[in-house]
Amino acid sequence: MSDRESWQAGHGAGIVAALRDAIGADRILTAREQVAPFECDALPVYCERPLAVVLARDEEDVVATARLCHAKGVPLVTRGAGTGLSAGARPYGRGILLVTAAMSRILSVSPASMTARAQPGVLNEQLSTAAAAHGLYYAPDPSSQIACSIGGNVAENAGGVHCLKYGVTVHNVLALRLVTIDGEVLEIGGDCLAQPGYDLLALAHGSEGCLGIITEVTVKLIPLPEQTRTLMADFSSVRAASDAVSAIVRAGVIPAALEMMDALAISATEEFCHAGYALDAAAILIIDLDGAPEEVAAELGLVQEVLGSSGATRVQLARDGEQRQRWWKGRKSAFPAIGRLSPDYYCIDGTVPRHRIGDVLEAIQAFSQRYDLRVANVFHAGDGNLHPIIMFNGREGDALDRVEQLAADILEYCIAVGGTITGEHGVGIEKFNQMAVQFSDAEIGQFLAIKQALDPKGLLNPDKLIPSLAHCQEYRALREGQVEGTNG
Amino acid sequence: MSDRESWQAGHGAGIVAALRDAIGADRILTAREQVAPFECDALPVYCERPLAVVLARDEEDVVATARLCHAKGVPLVTRGAGTGLSAGARPYGRGILLVTAAMSRILSVSPASMTARAQPGVLNEQLSTAAAAHGLYYAPDPSSQIACSIGGNVAENAGGVHCLKYGVTVHNVLALRLVTIDGEVLEIGGDCLAQPGYDLLALAHGSEGCLGIITEVTVKLIPLPEQTRTLMADFSSVRAASDAVSAIVRAGVIPAALEMMDALAISATEEFCHAGYALDAAAILIIDLDGAPEEVAAELGLVQEVLGSSGATRVQLARDGEQRQRWWKGRKSAFPAIGRLSPDYYCIDGTVPRHRIGDVLEAIQAFSQRYDLRVANVFHAGDGNLHPIIMFNGREGDALDRVEQLAADILEYCIAVGGTITGEHGVGIEKFNQMAVQFSDAEIGQFLAIKQALDPKGLLNPDKLIPSLAHCQEYRALREGQVEGTNG
Structure with a gap:
């Protein structure tokens, strides 16, 4: 009997039986084939089989599950739809996975x-x-x-x-x-x-x-906005497109959307779905303006003026809903389009102050050359939320190592310019290490104190989001060694 | 020697001497006449003389003060400009008052x-x-x-x-x-x-x-907005004015300001500073719209339409900056204007969902009659942030008791309709009791756990904001008794 099996037969069996009693056997999954779909979220490099999956129907089921886990000291991981990209919903091997997907009213x-x-x-x-x-x-x-x-x-x-x-x-x-x-x-x-x-x-x-x-x-x-109009602007450099993003907001316009794609993202997407992007542009911006028609008209004028004086080589206004949809379809298909160019890809999620986008994109370019890995950029430029997509072949010996190093370099550069390691994907397991770079021991200490206050036994989603102080110190020492290695 | 004096001479003297050493004697005030201006904030019913006042120059002074208080277990209250309305900056008698006003760069x-x-x-x-x-x-x-x-x-x-x-x-x-x-x-x-x-x-x-x-x-x-335009609308009932507030936001316009005044506030203000308000209106709304001129024009049209169909008896657009200023001067002078009509006044600060403003204003009217105290209303209607002003004469025997009861009734009614006990003035000491009504023991328990996590010795601003569970239970029992008394 393995460690896991012996624990499962003893302590583990107790909680599963208790959950079956409290919630009903049909809502508690333990069979391997039933549990399999829940072993990871949308970052499938991290997988684990939980002791049991609870399919909660209502708040009472949730309360019963929490009480039992608390009483028996069993870890509890909650999962919604499982679309998370940082492994936040990866189950804990000796824990319960509580699924709230059926609470859907x-x-x-x-x-x-x-x-x-x-x-x-x-x-x-x-x-x-x-x-x-x-x-x-x-x-x-x-x-x-x-x-x-x-x-x-x-x-x-x-x-x-x-x-x-x-x-x-x-x-x-x-x-x-x-x-x-x-x-x-x-x-x-x-x-x-x-x-x-x-x-x-x-x-x-x-x-x-x-x-x-x-x-x-x-x-x-x-x-719902009365009207939405869409602009697309081409630029001959990533820097000029980045500066235009700042200039638009600085002019007092907050677009409903303000997205950027670089040359690699443009060519991949254009080949994939013929969105109508300029293949000779170094970067494009796609800009939605919404509101009352008079308001949209006023903003349109202002944004066109700013784009003109920011060095846009061409500015187009979508003539109808069909063209609008096509531009947006391209943006939304960018990930699968880039995926076609490479056996594997990995998407990062860092955020930087808007006026530093140009610097960070240039740094990414330099990192990309250092590690010999192509990086495409398609992202929420208006709020500085980057999504560099690293293209690689997982079957090449050291590719995954290089990807990890490149990702760490990019995220830590985001921190260095006053940004953060995530815009919207979360920390989970994926960015656990980078928390040690973004935060000091005093700050991590406050996070741990809050966790301890609200979950004194540490049962809720253990080993995610906030690393221990020991882990932080270890990772910082490791990175210092790597940097010295690079310089030496 | 009183308790205070003997403590001051012993334990107290230790911290004061240490602060003088660390920060410089000239920044540490202990003389009665020097400390006097710091004994209360802008809610002067709560006063206390601290052990010493520290006039911090920089972060280093703050760190030194915190470290010393922490090492010696001495309470520490921080004060900014002292304009708070809920006694949050009232000093603690056996504690240090840290003033950050001189950190003003x-x-x-x-x-x-x-x-x-x-x-x-x-x-x-x-x-x-x-x-x-x-x-x-x-x-x-x-x-x-x-x-x-x-x-x-x-x-x-x-x-x-x-x-x-x-x-x-x-x-x-x-x-x-x-x-x-x-x-x-x-x-x-x-x-x-x-x-x-x-x-x-x-x-x-x-x-x-x-x-x-x-x-x-x-x-x-x-x-800065390119343009700001101001509307004033008169209504023949408070209910109609309240419904218009909801209707404006519902139409998709978020005005830069959306303020309401009732008849008592209007007449007091008009007499005081001749703002140009209609003395026969039951309520007025003052509405600022800001942005690019085209955007403002579009919103103006929409708001005028909504006001018309909401039963406004008159809608005026300020013809120039001078008229705008005059309307706003009235709004901003409303507190002193109301103050002239009554020996004393007390301003409450509750917030309710926007679509419940009419109900709450009617309830306030009923409470006002029950306690025989006039209440004027002038407030941020757009975000449901009420400022009922209770007028009273503090020299009348039971007036202060009635004011307290009336204030409690209003705040607790705000909670009952899904609102909160404060919009912007804070809890401090003033609303300490109402926290017991707004929150359950489980919720108060979470607040206390967070406090314990970040300030384990309980030295930062003690006895403010979050009441103990015992205090909550005591207050709830007291209010139940009062309500039974009222009904019996």
């Missing part, structure tokens, strides 16, 4: 208060679909919006192309129900702009399942 | 990143003045903006008339330096929209000096 849509209340398993796009009948929508729109759930959006503080103008998830959620590891239900937030007491609502956002389990989300809805 | 204004970095004692308005040279400003504008400091704004998560469109302080601050009670300096946040790890930046906002001491604030600056 929209509880209310209130046009009077411009809010919707939903269970955590409701998909992001379903919220906007339900609100559309009232002329409203939910603004944050991750690329995975047809598949990702609102509970997961909160846990990862998800972004999307609309976040420049409308904010990330934390700016669009008004209230939560959150179950603590000991099974208490907290009602957090409300319809108002601010709440007294410590900001538990913000604390839950991006906490990646490490502080509690989300069982209900109240989102802010906003009126 | 603007460290940088960066037009490229549209940010400013400031020491905590910089006054709110000074930020906008410094940014104006670059066509930028800092949006949150509490009524006290010429006197309140940015450090205090963060500690109280301050609001203002512009918060409907531009958010409260937490939405406009990008980064902080925060000193922990054991003297560690944390660098929190950055130029980007979101940060990995738990949201310490949001946690610091509204934490009222209970989690750390702010030593630097980086704020977001936004472009």
Whole structure:
């Protein structure tokens, strides 16, 4: 009997039996073939088989699961739709995986208060679909919006192309129900702009399942824009396109979307779906302006002027919805398009101050040459949220090592220019090491103190998001060694 | 020798001497006449003389003060400009009062990143003045903006008339330096929209000096609007005016300001400063629209249409800057104007969902009659942030008791309709009791756990913001008794 099997037969069997009693045997999966689909999220390099999967139907199931895990000291990982890109929902081998995907009812849509209340398993796009009948929508729109759930959006503080103008998830959620590891239900937030007491609502956002389990989300809805118009601008250098991004915002316009693609991303996409991009451009910007027609017209004029004086070689205004859709289809197909050019690819997610985009793109180019790996860039330029896509062949001996080093170099360069290691994908396991670079021991110490306060036994999603101080020191020493190695 | 004096001579003398050594005797005030101005903030019913006042010059002084208090177990209260309205900066009798008002340098204004970095004692308005040279400003504008400091704004998560469109302080601050009670300096946040790890930046906002001491604030600056136009609408009922507020936002317009005044506030103000308000109106709305001229024109049309169909009896557009200023001068003079009608007044600060404003104003009217106390209303209607002003005569025997009961009834009604007990003034001592009504024991328990995690000895601003569970239970029992008494 392996370690795992003997533990499973003893301590493990106890919790599984107790969960079957409390929740019903049909909601508890343990058979290998039933559990298999839940062994990883959308970053499948990290996989693990949990002791059991609980398919929660409602908050009561969540409370019962938390109470049992707490009483028996068993780790508990929560999973929404499993679309996360940083392995935040990878199960814990000796733990329970709680799946909230079946808690998928929209509880209310209130046009009077411009809010919707939903269970955590409701998909992001379903919220906007339900609100559309009232002329409203939910603004944050991750690329995975047809598949990702609102509970997961909160846990990862998800972004999307609309976040420049409308904010990330934390700016669009008004209230939560959150179950603590000991099974208490907290009602957090409300319809108002601010709440007294410590900001538990913000604390839950991006906490990646490490502080509690989300069982209900109240989102802010906003009126559907009367009109959306789309511009595309070509540039002969990445630097000029980057500077134009800053200049637009500096002119007082906050576009609904402001996306950039570099030459490699353009050519891959154009070949894949004929979006109508200029193959001779070093970079293009795609810009959505939305609002009342008069407002859009005013912004259009201003943005065209700024693009002209920023050295755009061509500026086009989409003549109709069909052309608009085609440009956007290209942007949204960029990842699979780039995927066709390379056996494997890996997408990073760092954010930098808007006015440093040009510097960072040039640095990425230099890193790319150093490690002999191609990098394509297609990203949310307006909020400085980069998505460098590293292309590689996993079957080449040291390719994966070089990819890891290149990714670390890029993320740590983002930190050096005042940015962060993630814009919207979260830390999870993927960026665990870089937390040691972005934060000092004193700052990591505060994170650990908060974790200890709200989950004293450390049962919620262990070994994710916040590394220990020992781990931080170890990683920093390792990186110093690597840098010295490079210089020596 | 009193208890205080004997403690002061013993334990107390130790910390004062140590502070003199570390920081310099001239920065440590202990003489009664020197300490007197610091015994209360702008809610002077709560006063206390601290052991000593430290006038910090820089972060080093703050760190030294925190370290000494931590080592000796002495409470530490931080005070910015002292304009707070909930007694958050009232000193602790056996503690040190740390004043950051002299840390008043603007460290940088960066037009490229549209940010400013400031020491905590910089006054709110000074930020906008410094940014104006670059066509930028800092949006949150509490009524006290010429006197309140940015450090205090963060500690109280301050609001203002512009918060409907531009958010409260937490939405406009990008980064902080925060000193922990054991003297560690944390660098929190950055130029980007979101940060990995738990949201310490949001946690610091509204934490009222209970989690750390702010030593630097980086704020977001936004472009000065090209144009601002102002509408005033008269209504024959408070209910109609309230419904118009919802209808405007529902139509997709977020005005730069959307303020309401009721008949009592109108007549007091009109008499005081001849702002040009209609004395026969039951309520007026004052509405600012800002942006590019075309955008403002579009919004003006839409708002005028909504006002018309919401039953406004008259809608006026300010013909020039002079008329605009006069209308706003009235709004800003409303507090002193109401003050003239009554020996004393007390201003409450609750927030309710926008579509419940009408219900709450009617309830306030009923409470006002029950306690035989006049209440005037002048407030940030757009974000549901009420400021009922209770008029009373403190020399009448039971007046203060009735005021307290009336205030509690109003705040607790705000909670009952899904609102909160504060919009921008904070909890401090003033609303300590109402925390027990707004939050369950499980929720208060989480607040206490966070406090314990970041300030294990409980030295930072003790007995403010978060009541103990025992205190909560006691207050809830008291209120139940009162309600039974009222009904019986």
